[in-house]
Amino acid sequence: MTALAYAPLAPARMAPGDVLRVGAAGLRTRPTRALLSALGIAIGIATMVAVVGISASSREQLDRQLAALGTNLLTVAPGRTVDGTEARLPAEAEAMIARIGPVTAVSATATVGGVKVYRSDRIPKAETNSLSVLAARVNLPQTVGATVHRGAWLNGLTGRYPAAVLGAEAAARLGVGRPSPQTEIVVGDARFTVIGVLDPVPLVRALDTAVLVGWDVATDRLHFDGRATTVYARSRDDQVEAVAGLLSRTANPQAPGTVMVSKPSDVLVAQRAADATLDGLLLGLGAVALLVGGVGVANTMVISVLERRAEIGLRRSLGATRGQVRTQFLTESLLLSALGGAGGVQLGVAVTTGYAAYQAWPTVVPPWASAGALAATLVIGALAGVYPAIRAARLSPTEALAAP
Structure with a gap:
């Protein structure tokens, strides 16, 4: 009688779809724990995306303002x-x-020295509001990018008479809301009619706290010598x-x-250097939050291995290899991280959009920020799932089935 030899069967390979289904089944059986772990990852990713998005949105707004005003x-x-x-x-x-x-x-302005400004002649002399009086050329707004909020700017006619235009902060300190022929202030010993109020001037902040008068009237009535102090x-x-x-x-x-x-670019370089420092600090906070989320994923997966030892033993008894068990738990970790990452990106974009809308900025979220955030979650998920996956794969069928 001829003896028959039996060759051991090679273990069946799992298709990618089966790997995903098996990995997702582990998350569905413990939804609360999976949700909390994914939330930890989502908070870290949302922080990173929001920091980058808000910074990019503020820079875009600044660039648009400077493009309108000019950096020259x-x-x-x-x-x-x-x-x-x-x-x-x-x-x-x-x-x-x-x-x-x-x-x-x-264009030019000139500081008119020794002249104080008061809302009326009944104001005590000591209450000057720390405002400066500037003689201004007629073409000053076009040159420095200033705009009139209310009223009108000086012209060739009003520049010869006691008429004044207030900077935005100067108007607030003097309590002038709306210029009119009846709105007067005291400049030195003379009464000036307020004909206009400026918007804040980003490139020349000195104008915000100034009372601007015509070059001719400053020479005639305020003892101005006619020399410019700023060109x-x-x-x-x-x-x-x-x-x-x-x-x-x-x-x-x-x-x-x-x-x-x-030139304004000197200030912009310093401002952007400060922005870069702040971005680094906030990104560091986002990285810490992301690390906390990764620890949460690792903790979830380790506990999952301990709770599912019987399942692991049964799968091994039915022919699952160590590699298949490793793949199952690593897939669960990656799916958990991907879920948190996708939610975090959406949350970060929503936070950026809301904050930008509140500040009246354009919403800008760089594509690399979203892609980088998702890549970071997958890396975190892989690292957090390696140890639990290896531990699960090392369990022998008898040891796993004997576990209480």
Whole structure:
């Protein structure tokens, strides 16, 4: 009688669809625990996405404002002389700066010293509201990007008479809400009619706390000497650096070292450096929240292994290999993390959209932020699921079935 030899059957391979179904079954049997673990991941991902999205939205708003105002505004002001006294710009500074080829617009303001501003002549002299009085050229708004909130700006006619335009903060301090022919303030010893109120001027904050009067009336009634203290120049965008290098010796050829030249981009560099530092801090907080979520996933999977030892033993007895058990638990961990990641991205986008709408900003969520967040959750899920998966695979069928 011939003996028959039987070759051991190779274990069947699980199709990708079967792997997903088996992994999802483990989550469905414990929905509350899975939901809480996914929520931990979602909070971390939402924090990351919201931080990046809000930062990107604020930068987009800033870029739009600067695009409207222009980043080619240069400011010329007097500095200090060698002996430490305050320098003065020559009377011809504006005209000389206007002759520079790439310069497209020039305007100026001048501080009228020794003049105080009061809402009425009954206000105590000590209550000056810390406001400055500036003589202003008629073309100042076009040059510095200022806009009139209410009323009108100075023109060739009103600039000769006691008429004033208030900066946004100056109007608030004086209690002037709406300019009119009956609205008057006291500038020095003279009454001026308020004909306009400006919106905040982002590029020239000094205008917000100023009372602006015409150049001619400042000379006639406020004992102004006619010399500009600040000159604003616009240049072609591709010539900003070149013009900045010429301004000091053009404004004051005799003493260029006493002239200070600045541009808004200097402030923007500092502001964006601060934004980058803040982004790093908030991203660090998001990473901590993400780590907490990962620990929650790992804890859920370890407990799942302990609770399902009988199931693991039964599967091993029916022919499941160590690799298939490992794949099952690793798939559960990845599905749990993916669920939390997808919810976190949606939550982060919703938070960004709501905050941007509240601030009247455009909503910007960079695609790399969402993609990176999902990738981070999968990495966290894989790392958190490796140990529980290996532990489950190492259980022998007899040991698992004997467990209480």
